[in-house]
Structures are given as C-alpha cells and as structure tokens.
Amino acid sequence: MSTNNQPARINDSAYYPSKEALSQFISKFQSPVTRRAIRPGFIARTDGFDVDETVDMLEKHPGQEALLSRLLSVSDLSEKTYKRFAENPNSLYNWLPAVIKAIRKSGSSLKIPNTKTLRLPIELAQFIRLEYADTSDHDKELFNKFIFDQFKLEDDKTYFIKTGNFSSKFQFANAKCSEPREMGEYFQVINNFAMAVGAAHSVDLVVREYIEDVESNPTIYNGMPLRTEFRVFVDFDKGNIIGTVPYWHPIVMKRALKHGLTDSIQQDYQTYLQHEDKLMQEYNEYLNQVQKEIRNILSHIELAGQYSIDVMKNGTDLYVIDLALMSESALTELL
Structure with a gap:
C-alpha cells in the first residue's frame, strides 16, 4: 500500500x-x-x-x-x-x-x-x-x-x-x-x-x-463500501479549483435509488438514507483538507484543460481514485 x-x-x-x-x-x-x-x-x-x-459523418454534425x-x-x-x-x-x-x-x-x-x-x-x-x-x-x-x-x-x-x-x-x-x-x-x-x-x-x-474499508461502512451496489467521496472540478490551465461536490450527493442518490424496481435497489436506497448523515458530516469535515491537497498538486501536474478529480476517504487517508474530462463528467449540474 x-x-x-x-x-x-x-x-x-x-x-x-x-x-x-x-x-x-x-x-x-x-x-x-x-x-x-x-x-x-x-x-x-x-x-x-x-x-x-x-464516425467521420457524425463528427461533422453537432449534437450527435x-x-x-x-x-x-x-x-x-x-x-x-x-x-x-x-x-x-x-x-x-x-x-x-x-x-x-x-x-x-x-x-x-x-x-x-x-x-x-x-x-x-x-x-x-x-x-x-x-x-x-x-x-x-x-x-x-x-x-x-x-x-x-x-x-x-x-x-x-x-x-x-x-x-x-x-x-x-x-x-x-x-x-x-x-x-x-x-x-x-x-x-x-x-x-x-x-x-x-x-x-x-x-x-x-x-x-x-483493493483498499479494504477500515470504517465498516455499509455496502450498496452488490458489495461496494459506501465511503465518503469528493468530486473536485479543476482547471489545470489556470491552476484553480472550479468547485467541489459530494460524489454521493443526496439529491442524485435519492433520485437514482428511490424508484428502483428491484428489491436490491430498494435495499440500497434504505442503506443510503441510514448512512446519509455520516456521509455529509464527513464530507464537510474533510472538504477543506481535500481542497488544500488538490491545490498543492495543481501547479505540478502536467495535464491541460478542465477535469474532475475523485477523492475517496478511507479512515483518515485520502485516495485519488479517478480523473475525467469535466465536459464528460457527471455532477457538473450541482456546481
């Protein structure tokens, strides 16, 4: 590790x-x-x-x-x-x-x-x-x-x-x-x-x-520990943070799970509701630290454009687990 x-x-x-x-x-x-x-x-x-x-044909027509x-x-x-x-x-x-x-x-x-x-x-x-x-x-x-x-x-x-x-x-x-x-x-x-x-x-x-969950969080989606995660939107060209949102945002999660048709999705919905307060409490508690650490790396990173950076909390450790172009990332509507 x-x-x-x-x-x-x-x-x-x-x-x-x-x-x-x-x-x-x-x-x-x-x-x-x-x-x-x-x-x-x-x-x-x-x-x-x-x-x-x-592909060449579709690329010539915006909106496709x-x-x-x-x-x-x-x-x-x-x-x-x-x-x-x-x-x-x-x-x-x-x-x-x-x-x-x-x-x-x-x-x-x-x-x-x-x-x-x-x-x-x-x-x-x-x-x-x-x-x-x-x-x-x-x-x-x-x-x-x-x-x-x-x-x-x-x-x-x-x-x-x-x-x-x-x-x-x-x-x-x-x-x-x-x-x-x-x-x-x-x-x-x-x-x-x-x-x-x-x-x-x-x-x-x-x-x-595989990063073992040290917090004994409940699981959703067929075994995934429901850990506190952050999605940080950044501009590598300007070297700044555009904004940060909870990866497991209450509005998005409730909308996605509430009307699920299967028993397993309904169970995930109940699990999320029971865990929501802890997720949001930890999100607010660690938000400044996550943003500080992301700012620390912005001036050193050799990437260009606007990206989302996903950070996962495990105990007191913070892991960078994913990046993607901001234009192709979910949750931008929450900024």
Missing part, C-alpha cells in the same frame, strides 16, 4: 507482444465466433458497418455526441478507432503518471492505490468486445492465463479492476476480483457492460490493490 509522500508505483511500459508471439497466442482460440472475428493481424467486421466512415459515443462503444475495432481509444484522455493509463509525479513533487499526503496497467494490442482489445456468452470456455481460459501472467497476479489476493475509463462500480461484484485466475473473464464482462451503456472507449486494463 502507498504511504504518505510515497505514491504508488505504476508500470511505465505497455504490453506489445511480437507479431510472432501474438500469432501463436491467437491461433489457440477455438470458438467459431472468436476465430471468425480475430485472426493474426486481421479484425473481421462482425457488425456490418464501416465504423470509420460513420450521444449517438457517436454509443456507436464507438458497440462497434468492432478498426485501427483508427483503436488509436482514438488509446489517446482517450479519460483513460487512467494516460493520466495516472502525471498525477503520481505531481503528488511526489508537491509532497502532498494524497495517496494512490498501487496500480498496474496494460494496453492491449488490437486483437486482444477486440476479444473483450466479443459477447461473453459467445466465447468458449477454452478461449476464456486462454485469456485468463494471459491476464494472470501479464499482470503478475497472486493467488488468494483481492484486486480492484477496471478498464482505462470504466470501473463498473455500480456492479461492484465485477469490479472486486477475488479470483485472480479468472480475471480475464471479469474484464470481458466489465467491457461488455461498458459497451451496453456507451462507455467502452478504452483499450487499456487496470488492476489495483
């Missing part, structure tokens, strides 16, 4: 297998859907669209951002789409090194969970876009082993996992992985869900240490 003034390490190099190694790996795939969609050096179109042409996001999420990868996802500023792979460097330079007490990242080659990035149910047990096991080996995972250890820009925290049983030798399947399920909600815009995978 990272300690004060000693942020977590992140691996500096992406995984790019040689063409020969990749060819050997892919040749072992057996299920028809996999062999049809992925061959060495070739991605077959399974959706029938020329995604690059359609939601449709464009959905299209990119569900389409097979092309080289152009792969490059677009690799350059996604919301991907943890792209922003985390700058945040770690800024924390070190500033001497901030902010922490970051120990983190490993992996940028998949296009063929394997395409594999996690295939429907989980359509891929064979053999191919899943092959990908499981690849993930276990590449991330150098340990048996009997719990991890928090996500794609570069999507954590699936609202289905927390998928984000918290206590079965490292099946992690490849977890990633496929997470990315399949990201595709369904228009958020599959990454070719990066992330494995972090």
Whole structure:
C-alpha cells in the first residue's frame, strides 16, 4: 500500500507482444465466433458497418455526441478507432503518471492505490468486445492465463479492476476480483457492460490493490463500501479549483435509488438514507483538507484543460481514485 509522500508505483511500459508471439497466442482460440472475428493481424467486421466512415459523418454534425459515443462503444475495432481509444484522455493509463509525479513533487499526503496497467494490442482489445456468452470456455481460459501472467497476479489476493475509463462500480461484484485466475473473464464482462451503456472507449486494463474499508461502512451496489467521496472540478490551465461536490450527493442518490424496481435497489436506497448523515458530516469535515491537497498538486501536474478529480476517504487517508474530462463528467449540474 502507498504511504504518505510515497505514491504508488505504476508500470511505465505497455504490453506489445511480437507479431510472432501474438500469432501463436491467437491461433489457440477455438470458438467459431472468436476465430471468425480475430485472426493474426486481421479484425473481421462482425457488425456490418464501416465504423470509420460513420464516425467521420457524425463528427461533422453537432449534437450527435450521444449517438457517436454509443456507436464507438458497440462497434468492432478498426485501427483508427483503436488509436482514438488509446489517446482517450479519460483513460487512467494516460493520466495516472502525471498525477503520481505531481503528488511526489508537491509532497502532498494524497495517496494512490498501487496500480498496474496494460494496453492491449488490437486483437486482444477486440476479444473483450466479443459477447461473453459467445466465447468458449477454452478461449476464456486462454485469456485468463494471459491476464494472470501479464499482470503478475497472486493467488488468494483481492484486486480492484477496471478498464482505462470504466470501473463498473455500480456492479461492484465485477469490479472486486477475488479470483485472480479468472480475471480475464471479469474484464470481458466489465467491457461488455461498458459497451451496453456507451462507455467502452478504452483499450487499456487496470488492476489495483483493493483498499479494504477500515470504517465498516455499509455496502450498496452488490458489495461496494459506501465511503465518503469528493468530486473536485479543476482547471489545470489556470491552476484553480472550479468547485467541489459530494460524489454521493443526496439529491442524485435519492433520485437514482428511490424508484428502483428491484428489491436490491430498494435495499440500497434504505442503506443510503441510514448512512446519509455520516456521509455529509464527513464530507464537510474533510472538504477543506481535500481542497488544500488538490491545490498543492495543481501547479505540478502536467495535464491541460478542465477535469474532475475523485477523492475517496478511507479512515483518515485520502485516495485519488479517478480523473475525467469535466465536459464528460457527471455532477457538473450541482456546481
């Protein structure tokens, strides 16, 4: 675990297998859907669209951002789409090194969970876009082993996992992985869900240490500890804080949960109501400290534009857990 003034390490190099190694790996795939969609050096179109042409058309028409996001999420990868996802500023792979460097330079007490990242080659990035149910047990096991080996995972250890820009925290049983030798399947399920909600815009995978809850908070969303979190909106160009809001804001949470149709969502709603006072009390208690720590790193961070920064409280520790472009972040309406 990272300690004060000693942020977590992140691996500096992406995984790019040689063409020969990749060819050997892919040749072992057996299920028809996999062999049809992925061959060495070739991605077959399974959706029938020329995604690059359609993307170019949508980008020329303002107001089509939601449709464009959905299209990119569900389409097979092309080289152009792969490059677009690799350059996604919301991907943890792209922003985390700058945040770690800024924390070190500033001497901030902010922490970051120990983190490993992996940028998949296009063929394997395409594999996690295939429907989980359509891929064979053999191919899943092959990908499981690849993930276990590449991330150098340990048996009997719990991890928090996500794609570069999507954590699936609202289905927390998928984000918290206590079965490292099946992690490849977890990633496929997470990315399949990201595709369904228009958020599959990454070719990066992330494995972090799981931060155990030291406060015995209740859980919602299938096992997620309901910890106090802050969303800080910042302008890196001007070096200032635009505003801060509670991540679990009462208005948003009650609106999202109150009319949930399932028993589990209704239980989450009751859990939130019982925990709301503690969340808001801790938010107000730690707000000045969070803003002070964020200000400390602003002059040292090598990022441009307006972003949201998510900070999670665990005991007295404050963890930076996510960044995203402000223009693509929720909760801006609360500023």
